[in-house]
Amino acid sequence: MCQFDESSLVFAIVERPYRVVVAKPGLDGHDRGAKVVARALRDAGFEVIYTGLHQTPEQIVQAVVQEDADALGLSLLSGAHLTLVPKIVSGLADEGRGDVIIVVGGIIPQPDIAALKNAGVAEVFTPGSPLPAISEWLESALDQREKGEYVS
Numbered sequence: 001m002c003q004f005d006e007s008s009l010v011f012a013i014v015e016r017p018y019r020v021v022v023a024k025p026g027l028d029g030h031d032r033g034a035k036v037v038a039r040a041l042r043d044a045g046f047e048v049i050y051t052g053l054h055q056t057p058e059q060i061v062q063a064v065v066q067e068d069a070d071a072l073g074l075s076l077l078s079g080a081h082l083t084l085v086p087k088i089v090s091g092l093a094d095e096g097r098g099d100v101i102i103v104v105g106g107i108i109p110q111p112d113i114a115a116l117k118n119a120g121v122a123e124v125f126t127p128g129s130p131l132p133a134i135s136e137w138l139e140s141a142l143d144q145r146e147k148g149e150y151v152s
Helices: 032-043 057-067 081-094 110-118 131-146
Strands: 019-023 047-050 071-076 101-106 123-125
Touching: 019 032, 019 057, 032 047, 032 071, 032 101, 032 131, 057 071, 057 081, 071 081, 071 131, 081 101, 081 110, 101 131, 110 123, 123 131
Parallel strands: 019 047, 019 071, 071 101, 101 123
Antiparallel strands: none
């Protein structure tokens, strides 16, 4: 029989990888960019859940809630970002998940970036953004949030 002295027990803090949902809202059927970003995030150590094409804002919100995601990456090429993204931000807030860091990527005109950030998007990555820059930015933002230092 093995006996343990309680004073010799050491508990390590187990750090889990950040969980990111990557989603394609709306009718946009081009998901190569979303898959490339999802793979880059995975390779950088994130746990990634890709929802697939043609997701409604409600489906995306439910995926984030069900997966207990830390962040949400939205890929939009259709031009519907000013309609779909605020619905998703609002839906997350309604579900008590306003803490989720939201990033948007895709074809986003420069004047729309400020509107998306005002709607609650933390960062926007346009075509040509280096993949390491996306994962590094997201990891830094999530680390800051965990420490209570993140300001959206």
